Amino acid sequence: MSPSTPESGPRSRTARRGESTSRGRAPARASHRASSPPASARTASTFAALGDRTRLSLLSRLSRDGPWSISQLTHGSHLTRQAITKHLRVLERARIVRCVRSGRHSLFEMDPEPVHEVRDYLDRISAEWDRALARLRSFVED
Amino acid sequence: MPTATRTQNPAADRIEKSVELKAPISRVWRALTDHNEFGAWFRVQLDGPFRAGEVATGKVLHPGFEQLTWRAIIQAIDPEQYFAFTWHPYAVDPAVDYSSETPTLVEFHLEKSATGTLLKVTESGFSDIPDERRNEAFLRNSEGWAIQIKNIEDYVAQHP
Numbered sequence: 001m002s003p004s005t006p007e008s009g010p011r012s013r014t015a016r017r018g019e020s021t022s023r024g025r026a027p028a029r030a031s032h033r034a035s036s037p038p039a040s041a042r043t044a045s046t047f048a049a050l051g052d053r054t055r056l057s058l059l060s061r062l063s064r065d066g067p068w069s070i071s072q073l074t075h076g077s078h079l080t081r082q083a084i085t086k087h088l089r090v091l092e093r094a095r096i097v098r099c100v101r102s103g104r105h106s107l108f109e110m111d112p113e114p115v116h117e118v119r120d121y122l123d124r125i126s127a128e129w130d131r132a133l134a135r136l137r138s139f140v141e142d
Numbered sequence: 143m144p145t146a147t148r149t150q151n152p153a154a155d156r157i158e159k160s161v162e163l164k165a166p167i168s169r170v171w172r173a174l175t176d177h178n179e180f181g182a183w184f185r186v187q188l189d190g191p192f193r194a195g196e197v198a199t200g201k202v203l204h205p206g207f208e209q210l211t212w213r214a215i216i217q218a219i220d221p222e223q224y225f226a227f228t229w230h231p232y233a234v235d236p237a238v239d240y241s242s243e244t245p246t247l248v249e250f251h252l253e254k255s256a257t258g259t260l261l262k263v264t265e266s267g268f269s270d271i272p273d274e275r276r277n278e279a280f281l282r283n284s285e286g287w288a289i290q291i292k293n294i295e296d297y298v299a300q301h302p
Binding site: 005041047087121122125126128129132135136137138140141 | 157160161163164165170173174179182183184185231260263265268276
């Protein structure tokens, strides 16, 4: 069974981007960032990962608390363990969810950073449109 | 009322703006679709007129970004009603090839209003998921999406 107090354990953050089975490998986060694709490509994959009802509800649960094991996420859901696993992997590949180890258990928690990136990206484009439309307004009204 | 631009449904994978302009539709239409007028407010020096189905190119005039080429594919020109193009938003890094990324669709809808023209601008397609699925996820279930994204945003706000 799953550990009853998942939040009390130390959060090992070694497993990222589908590396949940590679025991103890360092995350090398800095180098990952340096070679990461442009923001728009990342945000596209974030949107794609979010564009599914089941994943949204999984993420909604993970955003409230966690980390949770697959068993815990399956319990109280109408989905099979296989379905939950599949959706978690999609979220994990998009870096929205990461797998953390607690003893011999795999737990899943949300990584807010990609959601931040999506918000920032849309905010920037939205602000660009505000400025462009303000210029359009003075262009046609003057 | 001279309202500022308004962002609707900010959580979805689209940006929607509504702006009330004190100018007749014909004036707004010209400002959108005449390439010289468009360039004047959009800050791009276009190489030629917009034609539906064709690529439009030009030179970005934004201070600091003058080395960039502006590029869009004109999707529709429905006189005084609808103008649309696809492009790569925020394509500001000359070292990055944006052509492999899914473009977004920019749409301008014009409607006559009491004081002039109601202009709606939508930019959509920030995700590369198929339209069908996006529609289901973001439009039909927009309420569910809004609730979910609220939860996520609350979480994000607490974990800066």
